[in-house]
Amino acid sequence: MPEQPVAPDGITLRAIYRAMMLIRRFEERVNELYMQGRIPSTLHLYIGQEAVATGVCANLTSDDHVLSTHRPHGHALAKGTAPRSLMAELMGKATGCCKAKGGSMHVGDMSVGMVPAVAIVGGSIPIASGFGLAAKMQKSGAVAVAFFGDGATNEGAFHEGMNLAAVWDLPVLFVCENNLYAASTPFATAFKIENIADRAAAYGMPSRIVDGNDVLAVFEAAREAIERARGGGGPTLIECKTYRLCGHSRSDPRTYRTKEEEAEWQTRDPIPRLREWLIAEGIVSGAELDEIAAEVEHTIDEAIAFGEASPAPELADLYSDVFAGEG
Numbered sequence: 001m002p003e004q005p006v007a008p009d010g011i012t013l014r015a016i017y018r019a020m021m022l023i024r025r026f027e028e029r030v031n032e033l034y035m036q037g038r039i040p041s042t043l044h045l046y047i048g049q050e051a052v053a054t055g056v057c058a059n060l061t062s063d064d065h066v067l068s069t070h071r072p073h074g075h076a077l078a079k080g081t082a083p084r085s086l087m088a089e090l091m092g093k094a095t096g097c098c099k100a101k102g103g104s105m106h107v108g109d110m111s112v113g114m115v116p117a118v119a120i121v122g123g124s125i126p127i128a129s130g131f132g133l134a135a136k137m138q139k140s141g142a143v144a145v146a147f148f149g150d151g152a153t154n155e156g157a158f159h160e161g162m163n164l165a166a167v168w169d170l171p172v173l174f175v176c177e178n179n180l181y182a183a184s185t186p187f188a189t190a191f192k193i194e195n196i197a198d199r200a201a202a203y204g205m206p207s208r209i210v211d212g213n214d215v216l217a218v219f220e221a222a223r224e225a226i227e228r229a230r231g232g233g234g235p236t237l238i239e240c241k242t243y244r245l246c247g248h249s250r251s252d253p254r255t256y257r258t259k260e261e262e263a264e265w266q267t268r269d270p271i272p273r274l275r276e277w278l279i280a281e282g283i284v285s286g287a288e289l290d291e292i293a294a295e296v297e298h299t300i301d302e303a304i305a306f307g308e309a310s311p312a313p314e315l316a317d318l319y320s321d322v323f324a325g326e327g
């Protein structure tokens with residue numbers, strides 16, 4: 001039996017499977033609720049990319065910080081945000097993780113190190129370097145992780161954030177989720193290079209390319225980079241090659257990609273892939289994985305019931321938690 005990866009807080013392969021299932025089913029249910037008008041605003045779903053958030057965050061503790069994007073639900077859940085408070089936030093309820101002031105694109109929970117997400121493409125990258133600088137100055141031993149898409153690496157903020165982290169040897173992990181599209185723009189029309197990881201050399205930073213649909217490959221690459229960062233060895237760029245199996249946001253007809261391409265990536269779906277491997281290696285039985293899935297479903301049912309039963313925010317709280325030192 002292969003050795004089970006064990007993260008700082010004892011996360012095992014079962015927990016990794018559970019985390020991926022939670023993200024997948026949470027978002028599938030959220031999408032249904034959205035279509036029924038029970039969730040306002042808009043949604044950018046993470047379906048297909050679950051192995052990235054899960055594999056990276058399994059190496060983190062709540063003292064480490066995660067910076068996310070307009071597509072943050074998976075990062076938030078993987079970092080330990082409670083499903084019920086995330087669901088309530090998406091529903092715009094006072095019990096939400098940001099008391100309804102965040103909504104889908106700004107979810108976060110500082111108590112678990114999930115910094116409220118930044119929906120400006122590339123915007124989270126220099127902020128991660130700022131968290132890394134704070135950790136270095138405070139000698140806290142914490143790391144900061146920035147998740148971002150391929151499109152973000154063509155923003156100036158990517159250059160600034162990467163360069164500062166490199167010259168100051170900051171404990172930061174830059175995780176590019178290259179899902180081959182920035183909204184409807186295909187990778188090949190926006191890049192003259194094949195691998196975004198190549199850009200790390202321009203900052204004197206090590207890099208890795210991993211199969212972003214293989215959670216164990218992501219886990220191992222992140223573990224190595226995070227160990228180096230914690231030991232004072234500076235930042236790393238990890239490029240995870242992946243694919244979003246859903247549309248970019250609400251009502252995306254996906255005319256910019258072919259049905260054949262989608263079908264091909266469907267065969268590489270990270271969740272059935274892990275399931276089949278766990279069963280084939282005799283690590284976890286199919287029946288036990290089904291039990292995990294049922295337990296996940298129960299957690300989501302409970303989160304939906306909690307969100308729906310929760311009150312809307314009070315008008316009197318409109319300005320609370322908005323300015324430091326007030327409300």
Ligand SMILES: Cc1ncc(C[n+]2csc(CCOP(=O)(O)OP(=O)(O)O)c2C)c(N)n1
Nearest residue numbers: 071119120121149150151152179181182183
């Ligand atoms: C600075 C900025 N420009 C444009 C947008 C609109 N926008 C939102 S998501 C997105 C595509 C981002 O692509 P990528 O970084 O590859 O992330 P993905 O959506 O693929 O996860 C764009 C252009 C934005 N939010 N911020």
Ligand SMILES: [Mg+2]
Nearest residue numbers: 149150181182
């Ligand atoms: Mg993209």
